[in-house]
Amino acid sequence: MRELTVELGERSYPIYIGQHVLNDIVPFFEKHGIRKGSPLLIVSDDRIAPLHLTRVVELLEAGGFTVVTHVVEAGEKAKSLGILEQIVGTALNAGLDRNSTVIALGGGVVGDLAGFVAASYMRGVRFVQIPTTILAHDSSVGGKVAVNHPLAKNIIGAFHQPELVLYDTATLQTLPEREVKAGLSEMIKHGLIWDAEFAAWCEENAERLLALDPEALEYGLYRGCEVKSIVVSRDERENDLRAILNLGHTIGHALEAVAKYNELVHGEAISIGMVGSAKLAVKLGHPENIYVTTKRILSKFGLPTRLPAHLETDAIMSAMMHDKKFKEGKMVFVVPTDIGKVEINKNVSADLVREVVEQLKQEA
Amino acid sequence: MRELTVELGERSYPIYIGQHVLNDIVPFFEKHGIRKGSPLLIVSDDRIAPLHLTRVVELLEAGGFTVVTHVVEAGEKAKSLGILEQIVGTALNAGLDRNSTVIALGGGVVGDLAGFVAASYMRGVRFVQIPTTILAHDSSVGGKVAVNHPLAKNIIGAFHQPELVLYDTATLQTLPEREVKAGLSEMIKHGLIWDAEFAAWCEENAERLLALDPEALEYGLYRGCEVKSIVVSRDERENDLRAILNLGHTIGHALEAVAKYNELVHGEAISIGMVGSAKLAVKLGHPENIYVTTKRILSKFGLPTRLPAHLETDAIMSAMMHDKKFKEGKMVFVVPTDIGKVEINKNVSADLVREVVEQLKQEA
Known part of the structure; x- marks a missing residue:
């Protein structure tokens, strides 16, 4: 224990x-x-x-x-x-x-x-x-x-x-297999935002985690909880730092809403969202490697990385406008700057986000 | 101001x-x-x-x-x-x-x-x-x-x-006259629980307050807010002291619920409740004067002091059992020990409360 x-x-x-x-x-x-x-x-x-x-x-x-x-x-x-x-x-x-x-x-x-x-x-x-x-x-x-x-x-x-x-x-x-994968999605996120080594550990241990190996699970959950707890301890009321936990969630929440909360489970939606954030990062000038690695890790877990084409871009954009993470009309995104590091970008243009959403439908 | x-x-x-x-x-x-x-x-x-x-x-x-x-x-x-x-x-x-x-x-x-x-x-x-x-x-x-x-x-x-x-x-x-009276009911309560002088001031200034004299209102509201704020400052989360603010509210809330929140307004319900608490006080051995004065002040404001007879005692008792102020099955009441002083009595028997409820229907 x-x-x-x-x-x-x-x-x-x-x-x-x-x-x-x-x-x-x-x-x-x-x-x-x-x-x-x-x-x-x-x-x-x-x-x-x-x-x-x-x-x-x-x-x-x-x-x-x-x-x-x-x-x-x-x-x-x-x-x-x-x-x-x-x-x-x-x-x-x-x-x-x-x-x-x-x-x-x-x-x-x-x-x-x-x-x-x-x-x-x-x-x-x-x-x-x-x-x-x-x-x-x-x-x-x-x-x-x-x-x-x-x-x-x-x-x-x-x-x-x-x-x-x-x-x-x-x-x-x-747990049904789909829920296992979806849950591991948040675990991977904790690596992507804070701890490149943990992200690498997740990738290396993908098979064990998917097979619900108790030892692997115990460590993965422990470290996942620990990363989150470090962030939350420093910012209980989500004023600033805590927002980094929302990597992939802005797009992810919108997808869940547009899919009426029954087509995509949360972990799947944020998997797509994290690929979106990685694409956004590259468009904003951060290393291409962020996108490649993020997508590779998520794919290794069998998580979705492509946005279902029938979800309408307009509806997704509109759902995002209701998101709590937009302050005073500006679009705010958690953007990776490296594997294990993210920043809060408060000036992301809606056009760029729309471009990312469209491209997410074309992912391999 | x-x-x-x-x-x-x-x-x-x-x-x-x-x-x-x-x-x-x-x-x-x-x-x-x-x-x-x-x-x-x-x-x-x-x-x-x-x-x-x-x-x-x-x-x-x-x-x-x-x-x-x-x-x-x-x-x-x-x-x-x-x-x-x-x-x-x-x-x-x-x-x-x-x-x-x-x-x-x-x-x-x-x-x-x-x-x-x-x-x-x-x-x-x-x-x-x-x-x-x-x-x-x-x-x-x-x-x-x-x-x-x-x-x-x-x-x-x-x-x-x-x-x-x-x-x-x-x-x-x-404000409609009925709402004026009902509002003054809580103002009087702040005198009854904390400040006998303020209770006396309320009684002396009943006519001015009922006529909405701005100067009387300003002072009455100020002192009412102040008493409440002293109590709240000492106990923000209602662990103990703050409970004294509930004088008349245990019976009052039950009456509002049984009357389906439309026959009695809150201030009227707690006026009846405060008379009930005063009766309870006397039954528990506190001075008779508490009941006499409480009833006299409330009457001077034209507030009800008798419980409408058609509200069923069983329903009132049952509504009280849902009240937040009952901890672990015991009945807890705010009981006046003098004008301007109250105590929290955590061992009031349901039978005694039932007696008070019945008698409140017989009030002059």
Whole structure:
């Protein structure tokens, strides 16, 4: 098992990563002050719940906790205010109070949704993350929680740090192949923005990671979480540095929105977005190697690098204009300046971005 | 004009109270860092908007701000997640970004709703309050913002402090009589919990306050805000002391819910609730005088002191069980121990509360 602390002053919290850490959920909860006198609410989805929910509930009940559960339909559509209202109904009916804890058992969607419930229920209760996807190694660090609006993703939310994160690599063994790849996409991103060596490690270990080798996963998730935690610790409220985590996300979020959140999963969308950012980098005068290497690594993982041609360029551009990363009308992009290094460019012209989007449809 | 600072460290903010302070909205905004490069969103309701919205928009536009507005139906029902989603749609379509400011122009409902929009839009943008009711002197201090759930009031929300509050007593001159009385109910509460002299001042100045005498209003609002701000400064996140502000609110919130948020306005409900708390105090052995004086002051303002008999006791009790102020199954009440002094009693039996509720229906 590896342990990592996300350093955020009085809001610091630990992440425990390893095979079967969930077996020790009760001692972990006891160690981190999760209260037994008030009901716990576990939020999960209908893909993960059949695999892991019963066991988690049984462990907690055997440990003296009172537990109520709310299972949502798997997929991005669960991140809505309507579903949030239903979950709050469950919480109220179960008598959750200000000493209660909301637990996310699932991937990034469940984490974001349950996290915003925890952030807003009675103006904030405790929160625990139990990520069950590789992708969630990203969303479980940093405290960003949110739901979507019909017009934009993640636009209604909060910063709400968990008490602890329990990352059991055993829960990843049942992940569908597509989700495995998509999750590794964010892991690669952490290499691309911060640590060229880690990016190279990812490329060298692509087969092991895709085969869900526990040792490789444990290290990859650990280092991925660590990179993110270093960035978040230096900039909790996303004023500046934290924006580098958005590599590939400006285009990626737009693609997800235009594809109505069901054709592309998040990791696929940002894979295409990262290729786009690399193309943009080259157009802005940075070394050609950035594009070549970025595309090679992502391809090695079987991740998409070409933008589906039927997604309309106008719709993609328009979706980007709603993106949080545009300040006062200017287009802001995370642009790689080398492998393992990025900069925030606040003066990218919309025409150049449109050119990149068009060219992404022609990629080999 | 009177100025008051709510002391909350780096989240401290000023409240400006006086006749026609709104005329200086542009210099106030400039002084407090409200940005011109990003659109402002004013949220108001259809009772206040016809009276004040055009003027505020014109002043701001003349001062170089870009303004978009969203007007909701007046009343507690606007505090819903559905309306929040509509407002966020307006914000997105107008291009509000992270440097934008959301402004509440209206009473407590608009303040709570717009405040939660500000707290959650892009995970938090700037917020300004322009209260147009007497009641809002209470909600404009302390940063508590929220919407309702069909099962409970104010259950989904955040703590989000404004940049500044502009309290123009001129906007109060058009308040319906019922709203005037209801607003003075919270002002009296601030006397009852903290400052017997101020409670006495309120009683002595009942006629002037009910007649909306500007000088009396300015002082009353100032001292009301000040009492609240002292309490909030010492306990921003409602861990302990801040709970004293809930005098009358446990019963009051339940009454509002059972009356479906349309028969009783908030100030009326808490007036009945404060009489209930005073009765509870006497039952718990505190001086009879508490009940006599509380009831006399509230009556002098024409506020209700009797619980409408058709509201079912069972429904009221059940609504209270959902209240945030119950921790781990115990009933918690703010109980006066004297005029100007209260205590938090965490061991009030449900039977005693039921007795009080029944007796409140028999009040003279």
